[in-house]
Amino acid sequence: MIGSRYGTLAKRGIAALCFGVLLFAGSFASAQEPAAADADPATERPLAGGNVIFLPPVLAELFGPGQGAVANPAAPSAAGDQANPSGSDGAQSASAASAPLSQNGARRPVVEPVRAIAGRFVPDEVLVTLDGGAGVATEIAQQFGLELRSARVSGLLGQTVARFGIPDGRPVSIVLAQLADEGRLATRAPNHVFELQQAASLVNYAFERIALDAGAVSGEDVSVAVIDTALDPEHPALKDAVAENFDALPDMPVEDRGHGTSISGLIAGRGAFRGVAPGVRLLHARAFEAGVSSADVLLAALDWAVEQGAEIVNMSFVGPENELFDAACANAMARGVVLVAAAGNNGPGAPFGYPAAYDGVIAVTATDAEDRLMEQANRGRYIDLSAPGVDVMAPVPGGMDAVTGTSFAAAVVSGAIANLMHSGKRIEPQALSELLATTAVDLGAPGRDNDFGSGLINARAAMDAR
Numbered sequence: 016m017i018g019s020r021y022g023t024l025a026k027r028g029i030a031a032l033c034f035g036v037l038l039f040a041g042s043f044a045s046a047q048e049p050a051a052a053d054a055d056p057a058t059e060r061p062l063a064g065g066n067v068i069f070l071p072p073v074l075a076e077l078f079g080p081g082q083g084a085v086a087n088p089a090a091p092s093a094a095g096d097q098a099n100p101s102g103s104d105g106a107q108s109a110s111a112a113s114a115p116l117s118q119n120g121a122r123r124p125v126v127e128p129v130r131a132i133a134g135r136f137v138p139d140e141v142l143v144t145l146d147g148g149a150g151v152a153t154e155i156a157q158q159f160g161l162e163l164r165s166a167r168v169s170g171l172l173g174q175t176v177a178r179f180g181i182p183d184g185r186p187v188s189i190v191l192a193q194l195a196d197e198g199r200l201a202t203r204a205p206n207h208v209f210e211l212q213q214a215a216s217l218v219n220y221a222f223e224r225i226a227l228d229a230g231a232v233s234g235e236d237v238s239v240a241v242i243d244t245a246l247d248p249e250h251p252a253l254k255d256a257v258a259e260n261f262d263a264l265p266d267m268p269v270e271d272r273g274h275g276t277s278i279s280g281l282i283a284g285r286g287a288f289r290g291v292a293p294g295v296r297l298l299h300a301r302a303f304e305a306g307v308s309s310a311d312v313l314l315a316a317l318d319w320a321v322e323q324g325a326e327i328v329n330m331s332f333v334g335p336e337n338e339l340f341d342a343a344c345a346n347a348m349a350r351g352v353v354l355v356a357a358a359g360n361n362g363p364g365a366p367f368g369y370p371a372a373y374d375g376v377i378a379v380t381a382t383d384a385e386d387r388l389m390e391q392a393n394r395g396r397y398i399d400l401s402a403p404g405v406d407v408m409a410p411v412p413g414g415m416d417a418v419t420g421t422s423f424a425a426a427v428v429s430g431a432i433a434n435l436m437h438s439g440k441r442i443e444p445q446a447l448s449e450l451l452a453t454t455a456v457d458l459g460a461p462g463r464d465n466d467f468g469s470g471l472i473n474a475r476a477a478m479d480a481r
Contacts, residue, residue: 132188133366134335136205139181140164141190142311142339144174144202151199152177159193165311170318171343174201178311202338207310209334211244211274211303212357212368212422220384221281221403221427226475227291227434234292234433239282240320240328241426242313244275245301252284252410256297259323263302263316271304272412274422278331280410281426282433288410291430294437298323303332310337321347326436328352329429330376331422333359333368333393341373348375348444355379355429357421359393372397377448380468381405381424386458388466392421398468400451401458402427431474438478454480 141161145151149166152175156163162180169176181190187205194203222229238258245262246253253276283297284290300316302308313332317340320328328347333356344354358380359368371378378397381389381404389405404424406417432447440450452463454477455470463469 132191132205134205135208136187136335137208137309138187139184140206140309141179141181141187141194142202142204142206143177143179143194143200144169144172144339145177145200146174147199148175149177151175152179155179155194155197155199159190159197161190167315169314169343170322171346172314172339173346176311176314176339178206202342204310204338207335207337207340209308209310209313209332211306211332212360212425213274213277213418213420221291221407224382224384224386224403224471225427225431226473227431229289232289232292232430232434233294234283234430234437235294236296237292237294237433237436238296238298238324238326239292239429239433240298240300240323240325241275241279241282241429242300242302242316242320242328242330242332243278244271244273244303244306245269246275246279246299247272247410247412250276250280250410250412251286252280252288252290254285256283256285256293257299258296259298261298261300261316261319261323263300263308263312263319264304267304269301269304271306274303274306274331275299275301276412277409277418278329278422278426281407281423282329282430284410288408288415291427292433292437295430295433298325308332310334310340313340314343317343317347321350321352325352326441327429327432328354329426330354330356330370331420331425333357333361333371336367336369336372340370344370344373344376351443353377353432353444353447355425355432357425358395358398360389360391360420360422361393362391363394365393367395367397368393375444375448377428377451378468379404379421379425379428380466381419381421382458382467382471386456386471388459389419389421392466394465396465398465399448400428400455400469401467401471402431428472431472431477434474435477440478450477450480 149163152163152166156179160183162182164178164180166175166177191203194200248254248257279297279299280288280290282290282292283295285293298320300319302312302316317328348354354370354376356371356376356378358371358378359365370376378399380392380398380401382401383389383405402424404421404427405419407423408415409418409423451472452469454473456473457470458467
């Protein structure tokens with residue numbers, strides 16, 4: 016059952032990885048990598064927890080560049096910050112001693128170092144893409160001792176996405192390496208885990224702060240998709256507001272409706288609680304339960320949203336970088352879909368939060384009623400915009416409450432963009448992102464910065480811009 020696989024992710028994932036390294040290599044050592052708030056996602060990919068596993072060459076050779084392991088380097092990196100992988104007091108390892116010399120006399124690595132798998136993932140599953148259907152996926156599963164748990168054609172990726180289970184306890188990194196030379200596979204990736212970004216459980220100040228007239232908001236004729244938990248369809252603010260529903264977790268009972276109710280209500284709420292864009296065509300995809308989801312579920316939800324004609328997709332969740340979800344987001348944006356995501360609530364030193372850190376996705380951080388940054392917000396060069404997200408009023412099952420988190424700031428931005436589109440600013444995603452950046456109200460240090468991005472979204476200025 017999908018729900019059971021999330022319960023012990025961290026413990027089982029670490030145990031499985033350690034077991035595999037010991038089984039195949041005999042020993043390993045770990046090195047700590049500090050998270051850098053202003054790291055470049057294209058060149059630095061901070062790991063959850065900061066751990067990098069160094070493997071001896073005999074095992075590291077199983078992994079091609081870009082896969083999930085790091086070879087035991089025989090010499091310090093060019094940056095000079097590589098920790099001693101041997102765990103000794105500086106003694107050179109046998110593999111380093113036997114490495115060929117470069118022209119300047121330094122030892123070259125026996126195997127080119129690559130990074131370990133980053134972030135939380137389902138410990139007994141991998142995702143792959145392939146040409147062909149379930150029949151091909153079944154053949155590959157049988158060949159490699161795996162279980163085919165699901166297979167579907169992704170409209171965004173243009174291939175079949177197959178989810179393989181690992182029934183014998185092999186670590187995900189080992190299975191990905193074993194699949195590396197299977198020519199029928201296009202992509203292989205962990206099934207990463209993503210989490211909703213709510214930091215805490217009062218006329219809403221958001222309208223005033225983003226220069227949006229609460230009496231004139233609409234978003235009519237604009238389609239906005241929300242990928243989140245289920246929502247409360249009987250809540251007065253959302254009753255009859257949803258145009259289309261999709262359940263990406265059909266085999267899991269619905270227990271959690273809180274976060275999805277608040278996000279959808281902030282965007283499309285009606286009646287006594289008026290959302291930022293109450294006239295939108297709301298498309299709601301349930302993809303989270305107990306606050307977590309996985310890459311395959313999110314892929315299915317994003318595919319559905321684009322197929323339904325979503326012009327804006329709100330993604331108020333954060334997880335590790337995932338190659339398949341990155342490609343799906345890029346393809347959605349290439350089709351003209353605007354993607355808005357929460358920057359994350361994991362603090363100033365946290366790794367980059369994805370999907371917000373993917374190129375082209377509008378990454379939103381949260382501010383309060385006095386335009387101060389939420390203390391728990393992620394920082395980094397990927398932050399694009401700020402929006403109200405601290406103690407904003409939102410619908411919750413059974414009533415209303417003040418909510419806090421970058422999740423809710425992202426919803427405010429999604430609603431503001433819907434109003435912008437309704438006013439005639441239907442432009443491609445990159446141009447829209449640039450418009451919002453140039454019209455934002457600068458906060459913090461002058462110019463764009465790692466805390467506030469380009470500043471507080473200004474809906475009126477964006478609408479008036481020519």
